Amino acid sequence: MTTPILRQRADLRGVTAEWRRAGERVAVVPTMGALHEGHLSLVKAARAAADRVIVTIFVNPRQFNNAQDLESYPRTEQEDARKLAPFSVDALYVPDLDQVYPDGFSTNISVSGVSEGLCGANRPGHFDGVATVVTKLFLQTGADLAFFGEKDFQQLQVVTRLARDLDVPVQVTGCPTVREADGLALSSRNLRLSARARGIAPALFAAMSAAAGRIAAGAPVASELDRAKAEILKAGFAEVEYLELRAEDGLAPLPALTAPARLLAAAWLDGVRLIDNIPAAPAG
Template identity: 70%
Template sequence: MIVRQVGPLRQKVRAWKRAGQSVGVVPTMGALHAGHLSLVDAARAACDRVIVTIFVNPRQFNSPEDLANYPRTETRDAALLAPFEVDAIFVPDPDQVYPAGFATNVSVSGVSEGLCGAHRPGHFDGVATVVSKLFGMTGAERAYFGEKDFQQLQVVRRLVADLDLDVEIIGCPTVREADGLALSSRNARLDTAARAAAPALYRALQDASEALVAGAPVAPTLAAARAAILAGGYAEVEYLELRAEDGLAPLEQADRPARLLAAAWIGGVRLIDNIRL
């Protein structure tokens, strides 16, 4: 069932909670793929009621062109969700999220800095603001996010901890194609040649991760990985960094749980990925 207004959604949630039922939410921007559906599956397994939100959030786009080009596939998305029997698909009208006079911005420092935060100014403010809204609108006790957007996941966790929000954040593993490419709504924008070359990013991360775990020095290992990504067909490596898994502090050696994170451009499309050491 598609719901577009906050009032009717809250009526549903109140009724569920009166019946003692737990509520999970999977926030998305639509253009659903198997990665999103794995989050829905996880929510369905753990919660009595599941809400999937679909909202293309203008505040987390840095480019009007990128916002305009983002795929909007509501009918297809609803069909993909049908087998999961979700209890509500919340597709809020824009004025439900950002009504006239809206003047609040939620900003999370620290974990939002560097990586995507350095290259997409204001992006994580947009994420934190809309996630705060969606948590308030849905009243969910659990929220499900993919680890592919690992910095985003850390921003949301910090937001919830700092503001004492009563929602548990569940991070779910990245879902990949058979050739290793992380699933992303942006993959649909790759032409045939770019799609064939795109797995070079994951291969380079794998090779670098194995080297670092074996004790290789960080700087030359990352330099070799960057070169491999470019040689594999990418036009630009925006960043490739080793960060602590908890807190995302930059690391000069792999001496604690860490993530190798990268963003790179191929065929005019920006792809991100990460791998845990």
């Protein structure tokens, strides 16, 4: 089955109007393309939950802090369409820039609280860009369900909060991180790693997993985070941007493991910024 590629908002709304008249439930999987098995796991979940599935591809300039990063972000539309074919996706929405940000566009959506710290501290305006484009995609698709990966855990919290706060009638579902056999979280940015860096990259997950296990067993959080940072740097990473323990609900910093939590990290390797997170829960 060839997936229809739609680029104009009016065309998208034309097909979704037909689905709604038929009483069908619509799911959306928002992406920036360069699809991998992590994205495809979201599509599979959407396919199981809805009558119709829309995958969106839009490299959103408003969530990039670095022009070079935006320019070098992989764009693989035809390959993405090929990967989606086995899932019988009903529409691939690849909007032109003016369909998302028309001339004179001046609205910005900002979600406080969960957007602060972590990636929000080091990428000013990033989550405003995420929140704004996701709100637009929710409204343009009119989806009943939306699927996001837990790898971008802070982003998932931002999207969930904006839908709740703005009464957007969409159910946001987070899906587990998909990993390579060696533990590296799948990411479109992994394509930019050199062969040497790809060999080093799993050290991030390994150090985080070891730290989470020791913290769950009762070790002091601060010392375990310092130990894990040292292990990541020793493995060959250039910088650990952050490594923090945060409450899973609301992302408040946790000096001790007193509630279900996430250990979240961002680190630089070979000029590529890798992020990851893993759950941590008190023993017993």
